[in-house]
Amino acid sequence: xxxxLVVVAGALGLLVVVVHQRRKLSALAERxxxxxxxxxxxxxxxxxxxxxxxxxxxxxxxxxxRPLSLIVGEMDGMGxxxxxxxxxxxxxxxxxxxxxxxxxxxxxxxxGRIGGEKFGVxxxxxxxxxxxxxxxxxxxxxxxxxxxxxxxLTISFGVASYPEHGEEIGVLMGAAGRAIDAAVExxxxxxxxxxxxxxxxxxxxxxxxxxxPRLSSIIGLAEELDVRDTGGTGHCQTVARYAELMAxxxxxxxxxxxxxRLAGLLHDIGKTGVSDRLMSKSGPLEPDEWHxxxxxxxxxxxxxxxxxxxxxxxxxxxxxxxxxxxGYPFGLARGQIPVxxxxxxxxxxxxxxTSERAFRSALGEExxxxxxxAGAGSQFEAAVVxxxxxxxxxxxxxxxPQAS
Numbered sequence: 001x002x003x004x005l006v007v008v009a010g011a012l013g014l015l016v017v018v019v020h021q022r023r024k025l026s027a028l029a030e031r032x033x034x035x036x037x038x039x040x041x042x043x044x045x046x047x048x049x050x051x052x053x054x055x056x057x058x059x060x061x062x063x064x065x066r067p068l069s070l071i072v073g074e075m076d077g078m079g080x081x082x083x084x085x086x087x088x089x090x091x092x093x094x095x096x097x098x099x100x101x102x103x104x105x106x107x108x109x110x111x112g113r114i115g116g117e118k119f120g121v122x123x124x125x126x127x128x129x130x131x132x133x134x135x136x137x138x139x140x141x142x143x144x145x146x147x148x149x150x151x152x153l154t155i156s157f158g159v160a161s162y163p164e165h166g167e168e169i170g171v172l173m174g175a176a177g178r179a180i181d182a183a184v185e186x187x188x189x190x191x192x193x194x195x196x197x198x199x200x201x202x203x204x205x206x207x208x209x210x211x212x213p214r215l216s217s218i219i220g221l222a223e224e225l226d227v228r229d230t231g232g233t234g235h236c237q238t239v240a241r242y243a244e245l246m247a248x249x250x251x252x253x254x255x256x257x258x259x260x261r262l263a264g265l266l267h268d269i270g271k272t273g274v275s276d277r278l279m280s281k282s283g284p285l286e287p288d289e290w291h292x293x294x295x296x297x298x299x300x301x302x303x304x305x306x307x308x309x310x311x312x313x314x315x316x317x318x319x320x321x322x323x324x325x326x327g328y329p330f331g332l333a334r335g336q337i338p339v340x341x342x343x344x345x346x347x348x349x350x351x352x353x354t355s356e357r358a359f360r361s362a363l364g365e366e367x368x369x370x371x372x373x374a375g376a377g378s379q380f381e382a383a384v385v386x387x388x389x390x391x392x393x394x395x396x397x398x399x400x401p402q403a404s
Contacts, residue, residue: 037049066124159179244260246260272303
């Protein structure tokens with residue numbers, strides 16, 4: 001009997017040891033499996049795990065019909081940093097971006113390091129505009145961090161959304177990658193929402209490094225956005241023509257007139273950061289939707305952040321400011337707003353009022369002129385309104401451009 005008890009006790013003891021060892025092995029296997037999914041430098045998902053999560057989220061969005069957006073960011077300048085300051089400095093920068101990813105994403109989002117200098121964020125229940133705003137927060141945070149460390153780095157982001165820009169993982173990743181290519185073409189350190197026609201146009205550009213292809217890229221982007229928002233390129237071309245006429249009538253030099261005309265072409269380029277759904281909405285906008293729309297001057301200014309476009313950047317940034325101080329984005333008042341921005345404001349408003357849109361009918365010329373006069377001194381610079389009304393009265397209607 002005693003021997004039996006000893007045997008049983010020994011067996012139980014051995015069983016306990018076996019169970020304990022199995023639990024340790026199981027925990028170790030779980031840790032190893034988890035480690036195989038995590039990038040060791042940043043603590044984010046690695047590429048394999050990120051792509052698995054992207055596949056999962058695409059399938060879920062396919063079932064639910066809910067939006068899903070993908071942000072891909074790529075750092076530029078790492079080769080220089082590694083060469084001049086060593087790989088430890090490069091690792092510091094990569095960790096910094098990873099920390100920003102972890103900080104700015106929501107609990108339902110997933111962030112990963114998907115390449116040596118490339119990162120991704122998955123945003124369920126988010127359209128391209130919401131993703132663009134997150135990308136911009138990440139970009140600004142990274143730029144501040146790079147500046148504090150005196151690192152010669154930038155990061156650009158591409159945004160793509162399911163199902164608008166792709167319904168399969170490869171297509172969606174490719175769309176985000178081409179949006180990054182567009183951001184690089186436009187000067188780096190910016191965020192771009194994918195647009196198939198713009199990406200095609202940018203890929204066909206030759207001539208790296210010259211001014212003309214850069215300008216062609218940006219004008220092409222503005223025209224593609226115009227097609228998206230109005231169905232044709234008439235709006236930006238007509239605003240450019242009106243702006244040119246006003247600039248000439250105000251006595252500006254010919255080179256200056258041409259710059260104002262270019263600003264008219266590019267005044268709405270910041271709408272690349274406004275979602276298709278919002279731009280085509282037929283009903284009244286909610287307060288948060290108005291806020292989104294009103295970000296486009298600042299987005300446009302960031303897209304034009306290059307020395308060769310500094311004058312255009314300022315005018316585009318301020319073309320929704322008002323003499324009474326009730327404009328945006330800064331609430332500037334009379335005397336603080338460049339005359340070129342005031343020209344754009346009048347040209348933009350008149351063209352918008354006299355053109356057919358999917359969500360409203362065009363106003364007649366007389367009604368539109370009355371609206372301009374009513375806003376003179378408050379919404380619009382009075383002297384610019386007077387000049388433009390004089391142009392409309394003195395120019396044959398057939399000589400003015402017609403919006404398509």
